[in-house]
Amino acid sequence: AADKINVIPQDFFAELCEQIIQHLNHKIPGVDTVELCQRLQTSGIEVNVDDLAKITNIISFLFSTAARNNLSTEDLVTALGNAVSTLPKHAVQVIRHVWNEQGKSVSMSDDPASMATVGQFVDIKWKLGVAMSSDTCRSLKYPYVTVTLKVADPSGQITNKSFEMTIPQFKNFFRQFKEMAAVLETV
Amino acid sequence: MAAAEQQPAAAEGCKPLGALLNGIAQAAYYGKADITEELLRGQLYPEAAPEEFRALRAKMGGLLQSIASADMDFNQLEAFLTAQTKKQGGITSDQAAVIAKFWKNHRAKIHESLVNQSCWDNVLKNMNWRVDLKSQSRHIDQINTPVAIVEMELGRNGQESEFLCLEFDEAKVSQMLKKLSEIEESMTALTQTT
Numbered sequence: 001a002a003d004k005i006n007v008i009p010q011d012f013f014a015e016l017c018e019q020i021i022q023h024l025n026h027k028i029p030g031v032d033t034v035e036l037c038q039r040l041q042t043s044g045i046e047v048n049v050d051d052l053a054k055i056t057n058i059i060s061f062l063f064s065t066a067a068r069n070n071l072s073t074e075d076l077v078t079a080l081g082n083a084v085s086t087l088p089k090h091a092v093q094v095i096r097h098v099w100n101e102q103g104k105s106v107s108m109s110d111d112p113a114s115m116a117t118v119g120q121f122v123d124i125k126w127k128l129g130v131a132m133s134s135d136t137c138r139s140l141k142y143p144y145v146t147v148t149l150k151v152a153d154p155s156g157q158i159t160n161k162s163f164e165m166t167i168p169q170f171k172n173f174f175r176q177f178k179e180m181a182a183v184l185e186t187v
Numbered sequence: 188m189a190a191a192e193q194q195p196a197a198a199e200g201c202k203p204l205g206a207l208l209n210g211i212a213q214a215a216y217y218g219k220a221d222i223t224e225e226l227l228r229g230q231l232y233p234e235a236a237p238e239e240f241r242a243l244r245a246k247m248g249g250l251l252q253s254i255a256s257a258d259m260d261f262n263q264l265e266a267f268l269t270a271q272t273k274k275q276g277g278i279t280s281d282q283a284a285v286i287a288k289f290w291k292n293h294r295a296k297i298h299e300s301l302v303n304q305s306c307w308d309n310v311l312k313n314m315n316w317r318v319d320l321k322s323q324s325r326h327i328d329q330i331n332t333p334v335a336i337v338e339m340e341l342g343r344n345g346q347e348s349e350f351l352c353l354e355f356d357e358a359k360v361s362q363m364l365k366k367l368s369e370i371e372e373s374m375t376a377l378t379q380t381t
Contacts, residue, residue: 118336118352121359124366128373134305139258142302143377145370151353161351163309163341166302167374174367176314180335181364183318184357187333 003086004051010090012040016052017098020060023156024067024106029120030152031056034160053157059095060156066099067106073099122150122158145170201285203231204247208289211248216255216300247286250278254290255297264290303344312348313340335360 005013019031033052040047066076077096080087125148131140148162165173210227213219228240235243250271259267268283278286316337335355342348355363 118354121337121353121355121363124363126366126370128370128377130377131302131305134301136256136304137258137298137301138256140302140305141258143374144306145374146308147370149351149353151351161309161341161349163311164306165311167378169311170367170370170374173311173314174364174371176316177360177363177367180316180318180337180355181357181360184333184335184360187318187320 004047005055005091006088007045007047008040008055009043009045010094012036012043012045013091014094014098016056017059017094020056020156021063021098021102021106024060024063025102029122030156030158031060032150032158034158056157057155062095063099063103063106066103071103073103076103119154120152122152124149143167201281204282204285205289206231207244207247208251208286209293211244211251212293212297215248215252216297218300246278250286251290254286255301258294258298259290306344309341309343311339312342314338332356 008016016031016036019028019036022028023030033049033056037047037049037052040052062076062080065071066079071079073096076099077092080092080095126145128143128145130143133140144164144166146162146164148160150158150160152158207227210222210231214222224241224244227244228235228237232240232243254264254267257263264287268278268287271277272280272283314337316335318333318335321332321334333356337353337355339351339353340348341351
C-alpha cells in the first residue's frame with residue numbers, strides 16, 4: 001500500500017490527511033474514501049477503494065499513535081522515516097505539515113471501552129420509482145423507494161448501504177423513527 | 188353452450204378445480220416446488236388419464252398466468268373469462284365462476300408474490316432499536332446524552348443478511364425524519380396522480 005501512495009498527487013494526499021486528522025479530532029464522522037476514490041479515478045489516477053482504505057488506516061494509525069505518545073512534529077517525521085523508507089518526499093511533507101498544524105488537538109482516550117462499536121449515521125439519499133412490468137408480470141405497477149445510507153464505521157471509513165422499500169415497508173420505517181424521536185425527547 | 192372438450196365431470200369438477208388452481212398457485216407463486224403434477228392428479232382427479240390431466244393443468248395454468256400477469260380487475264376478468272367460454276376448447280361457465288372466485292380471493296397475495304419476485308436488491312428485512320444514555324465517550328460533552336441505537340437487517344431475498352448497527356443522536360434522528368418526510372410527500376404526490 002505504501003507504494004500506492006506514490007500515485008496519489010500531493011493535493012489529494014493532503015486532503016486525505018486533513019480528513020483523517022479531522023476525524024481523529026471528532027470534527028467529522030469519517031473519511032469518505034469512496035468519494036475521494038471517485039475523484040482520483042476521474043483525474044486518471046489508477047487507485048481503488050481498497051488501496052485508499054489501507055492507506056487511510058495506515059495514516060490514521062500513524063497519527064493516533066503519535067497522539068498517544070505526544071510526539072512532536074520532528075519525532076513523528078523521524079519515526080516515519082525509520083518505519084517507512086519508501087514514502088515519497090511530498091507525502092512526508094504533507095504529513096509533517098498536517099501534524100504541525102493540527103496534531104496538538106488530537107486527544108486519544110486511554111479507555112478502550114469508550115471506543116464506538118457501532119457506526120454513525122451520516123446522511124441519507126433517496127429515490128422514488130415505480131416498477132411497471134417485468135418478465136413475470138406485465139402489470140406490476142408498484143411504487144418503491146430506494147435509499148442509500150451514508151454511514152461511518154467505527155474506524156472512520158465512510159461507506160454507502162442501499163436498500164429498497166415498498167410503501168408499507170417505508171411507512172413502518174418512518175413510524176419507527178418518529179417513535180425514536182419521541183423517546184429521545186422524553187429521556 | 189360452451190364448446191368444452193371432454194373433461195372430468197363438469198359439475199363436481201368445480202370443487203377439485205378450485206383446489207387445482209390453488210395447487211398451481213402454490214407452485215408458481217408461493218414457492219412450493221414440491222407440488223407436482225402427479226400429486227395434484229392423484230389427489231384431485233384420480234380418475235383422469237395423465238395426458239388428459241396434463242392438458243387441463245396446462246390450460247388452467249395458462250389462464251391463471253394471463254390473469255395474474257395483467258393483474259386483472261373485476262371488469263377485465265369478466266371480459267376475459269366470457270371470451271374464454273365462447274372459444275373452441277375454452278372453459279365452461281361453471282369453470283369461469285370457479286376461476287373468478289379463486290382470483291378474487293388470491294389476487295392480492297399473488298400480486299405481492301410477483302412483486303417480491305422482481306425485487307433483486309437489498310431490502311430491509313428487519314429493524315430494531317433502543318435508546319441508550321451515553322455514559323462514556325471520547326467527548327466530555329457527550330456524557331449523559333440519549334442516543335438511539337438502531338440495528339438494521341439488510342439483504343437480498345433468500346440470501347444471507349448483513350446487520351448494520353448505527354447510532355443516532357437527536358439531531359441525526361431529526362435529519363432522518365426530515366428526509367423521510369420528503370419521501371412521504373413524493374409518495375403522496377405519486378399515488379395521487381396514478
